[in-house]
Amino acid sequence: MCSPRKHRIDVTIVSSAPSLPLGPPDTSDPGEQHMTSPTNARPRAGDRGGTDPRSAGRWIGLVVTLVIVAIVAASLAAVLATSRANKTSAADETVARIGDRTADLVMAHLDVAAASLDQIDAVLTDAEFADRDDRLDRTLAAQLVAHDQLSGAFVGYPDGDFVFAYRDTDHLMLRRIDTTPTRRAVDHRLSSDLAIDNTFVIETDFDPTTRPWYLGAAADVRSAWTEPYVFFRSGQPGVTLARARRVDGSVAAVVGVDISLAELRSFLDDLPIDDGAEAFLIAGTTIVAAPTEYDLDGGGDGDSDGDRDSDGDRDGDELPSVEMAGVSFDQLHELVRSDAPVDIGADGRLHLTDLPGANAPSWSVLIRTDDVGVVGALDQGARIALLVIAVAGICLLVATPWLTRWLRRPIEELRRMARIDELTEVTNRGTFLSDADAALDDVHRHGGSFVVALVDVDDFKRVNDTFGHAVGDDVLRRIGEAIKANVRGNDLVGRLGGDELAIVIRGTGKAESDRILRRVRTAVVTACAEYGVDITIGASRLAGRMIDLAGLMIEADHELLIAKQQGGKGRVHWADPEAPDPTPLRLRLE
Numbered sequence: 001m002c003s004p005r006k007h008r009i010d011v012t013i014v015s016s017a018p019s020l021p022l023g024p025p026d027t028s029d030p031g032e033q034h035m036t037s038p039t040n041a042r043p044r045a046g047d048r049g050g051t052d053p054r055s056a057g058r059w060i061g062l063v064v065t066l067v068i069v070a071i072v073a074a075s076l077a078a079v080l081a082t083s084r085a086n087k088t089s090a091a092d093e094t095v096a097r098i099g100d101r102t103a104d105l106v107m108a109h110l111d112v113a114a115a116s117l118d119q120i121d122a123v124l125t126d127a128e129f130a131d132r133d134d135r136l137d138r139t140l141a142a143q144l145v146a147h148d149q150l151s152g153a154f155v156g157y158p159d160g161d162f163v164f165a166y167r168d169t170d171h172l173m174l175r176r177i178d179t180t181p182t183r184r185a186v187d188h189r190l191s192s193d194l195a196i197d198n199t200f201v202i203e204t205d206f207d208p209t210t211r212p213w214y215l216g217a218a219a220d221v222r223s224a225w226t227e228p229y230v231f232f233r234s235g236q237p238g239v240t241l242a243r244a245r246r247v248d249g250s251v252a253a254v255v256g257v258d259i260s261l262a263e264l265r266s267f268l269d270d271l272p273i274d275d276g277a278e279a280f281l282i283a284g285t286t287i288v289a290a291p292t293e294y295d296l297d298g299g300g301d302g303d304s305d306g307d308r309d310s311d312g313d314r315d316g317d318e319l320p321s322v323e324m325a326g327v328s329f330d331q332l333h334e335l336v337r338s339d340a341p342v343d344i345g346a347d348g349r350l351h352l353t354d355l356p357g358a359n360a361p362s363w364s365v366l367i368r369t370d371d372v373g374v375v376g377a378l379d380q381g382a383r384i385a386l387l388v389i390a391v392a393g394i395c396l397l398v399a400t401p402w403l404t405r406w407l408r409r410p411i412e413e414l415r416r417m418a419r420i421d422e423l424t425e426v427t428n429r430g431t432f433l434s435d436a437d438a439a440l441d442d443v444h445r446h447g448g449s450f451v452v453a454l455v456d457v458d459d460f461k462r463v464n465d466t467f468g469h470a471v472g473d474d475v476l477r478r479i480g481e482a483i484k485a486n487v488r489g490n491d492l493v494g495r496l497g498g499d500e501l502a503i504v505i506r507g508t509g510k511a512e513s514d515r516i517l518r519r520v521r522t523a524v525v526t527a528c529a530e531y532g533v534d535i536t537i538g539a540s541r542l543a544g545r546m547i548d549l550a551g552l553m554i555e556a557d558h559e560l561l562i563a564k565q566q567g568g569k570g571r572v573h574w575a576d577p578e579a580p581d582p583t584p585l586r587l588r589l590e
Contacts, residue, residue: 092341092351095367097418098271099353102279102365104430105267106289107355108497109149113241113259114359116143116153117223120255124155124245140165141172141194143257151231151238152258156208158251165190166233166258171197177206208254217242217254225361228261228288228319236262237288237319239361264289272418277348277369278325285329286319288363294324327368335366344368421495423473424480432494436504437549439492443506443542450506450542451513452552454560455483455520457499458534458569467531475528479535482523487516502553510541510574517572534570536563543577 123139140153144165154164162177174188174196185206189198208214216224226240242256261281268279268291281289322332327350335342335350342350348370355363419431427435436452443450457463457479464472476499483493483501492504503520505513517537524535538560540552555575563573 092349094418095277095341095351095369096353098279099351099365099367101418101428101430102267102271102281102367103353103355104428104433106264106281106363106365107357107360108429109261109264109267110241110259110355110360112147112149113257114223116147116150116257117241117243117255119143120153120155120257121243121245124253124255136163137165137174138194141174141190144172145194149260149263150257151234151260154208154256154258156211156214156254156256158209158253160207160209162206162208168233175202177204177208213240213242213256214254217244217256218251220244223359228283228286228363230319231258231260234260234262236260238262239288261289265292270422277367280322280325280366280368281363282322282366283361283363285321285332287322287324288319290325322366325366325368327366332366421480424476424495424501426480426484426501427492427494429494429496432492432496432502433549435492436494436502439504439506440542440549440552444546448507449509449513450552451504451508451510451539452541452549452556453503453505453513453517453537453539453572454496454553454556455479455501455503456536456538456560456564458536458564460499460533463531463533471531475531475533478527479524479533482527483520486520486523491516513539513541514572514574521570521572536560536569537572538563538575539572540575541577545577 120136120139120143123136136155140155140163143153144150144167152164152166154162156162160177160179160183162175164175166173166175168189172190172194174190175185176188177183177185185202185204187200187202188196189200191197213224213226216226221244223241223243226242228237228239230236231238238258238260240256240258242254244251245253245255264281268281268289271279278291280287280291287294322329327344331342331344331350335352344350348368351367351369353365353367355361355365419427421428426432440450457475460472460475463475476495479501480493480495483503487493487503487505490506492506493501495501503517505516508516517539521535521537524533538556538558540555540559542552555577559573559575563569563571
């Protein structure tokens with residue numbers, strides 16, 4: 001898989017008021033001529049067609065005034081032309097930030113798949129392959145309970161055996177295909193505690209070793225993504241991530257999960273872009289996710305020529321191409337080749353951002369903006385400026401700085417929205433990780449202390465189920481406010497997603513950091529007392545080690561997981577820097 005690239009454009013927005021040239025000094029100024037003319041001079045008797053100096057001065061003054069107005073108007077026209085170019089550059093920069101933010105959100109959605117593979121693979125590592133006991137069954141089903149975006153989890157074996165947990169209406173199902181001593185396929189309906197509730201014998205000729213996910217994983221030492229397709233059972237777009245488990249160099253099993261992409265529509269709907277702009281997630285020339293106004297649902301009847309779901313059922317219709325978004329293949333190819341935004345005439349501009357990470361699928365975020373894009377207010381400002389200069393050039397010179405500041409407000413607001421989580425008003429995931437990584441680099445270079453703390457709301461699902469999601473959102477807002485109010489000005493606070501937040505504390509030791517974190521927890525409990533909300537905090541410190549941000553977050557996450565598993569909720573837990581590296585796995589069954 002090629003390393004992904006991100007299409008960013010670094011621009012400088014010119015916001016200072018231009019100095020408009022008024023032309024070179026004129027020694028023959030009409031005012032000077034008028035002042036030096038004889039004040040009592042009268043035409044002599046017999047003069048014919050004599051010119052009154054005062055009248056000549058007025059005409060010269062009028063001409064000079066017109067020249068000045070013309071110079072100011074010409075200068076403004078040049079400024080407006082430059083402003084147009086800067087407006088396009090500013091729009092490109094803003095859209096690039098929005099594209100980066102969207103790509104981070106997509107990867108946060110997809111990262112669940114890799115984490116689930118780790119969980120399943122850990123069970124296979126501990127168990128004998130020939131045994132295949134019910135630990136595997138429960139682990140597969142548990143992935144679906146823990147992660148709503150997963151629609152299936154499975155393991156396929158070289159001998160044709162297959163274990164598959166999937167959603168079926170209101171139930172979780174477990175399909176087992178055993179090939180020895182004779183072939184037998186059954187579906188088990190699972191109860192709420194993941195125990196087998198009912199069993200059905202089925203007929204299927206499904207062979208996992210012939211499926212694209214099996215062949216792709218068996219041929220790759222890393223996890224392999226399939227091409228996106230429409231799931232037959234849900235009619236929604238999705239993708240499969242699979243990984244081969246090898247023993248002595250041979251494939252002993254292939255682990256995989258099906259992940260739904262329908263939820264990504266809400267990300268695309270909520271982007272801070274104008275009505276004339278739209279964002280799409282694409283794979284090559286295929287649309288993977290689109291705003292809700294576009295219908296990507298499959299209508300297949302099971303007889304289409306498409307690929308099959310992981311369990312062998314055929315999928316529905318194929319996903320549409322970018323032409324559905326009003327983008328031609330030629331325009332898309334030009335965008336890929338140019339590595340920069342591309343004008344598409346009256347339809348606006350195209351922007352492309354690839355998903356980050358070495359193991360990310362080869363997908364991109366495609367944003368199409370209209371002619372004025374996300375900073376359309378600049379054209380209105382230009383018309384106002386033209387009206388002012390037509391009335392009085394000098395008034396425009398006075399008003400230009402104020403107008404410039406006024407016009408920049410929409411851009412500054414979009415920049416803020418690209419960095420801030422709208423619900424909690426702390427920094428969003430992408431911004432927090434970037435700022436924290438930069439802060440850690442500075443500590444590695446110049447020394448100092450560095451603490452990463454992960455905050456998880458205890459039993460947050462209970463709040464939503466008991467009081468409703470509106471209260472759940474209010475609780476998250478209160479938590480964000482409480483954390484910001486109880487950390488220091490140079491500390492970092494961000495929302496990683498859901499009910500998980502993170503804090504970076506710099507320049508203080510463990511004891512003081514612990515006091516800050518305990519103060520944060522007390523403030524959260526007080527702010528949310530009416531709902532009985534508490535938080536658990538896992539913390540890790542640098543302690544002079546050359547460890548990266550991901551390693552510190554893994555340690556803190558590990559402490560958080562251990563605390564919840566061993567009844568340590570509602571406390572601050574510190575990772576031991578001398579302990580072995582924890583496994584970066586977490587299974588939530590709350």
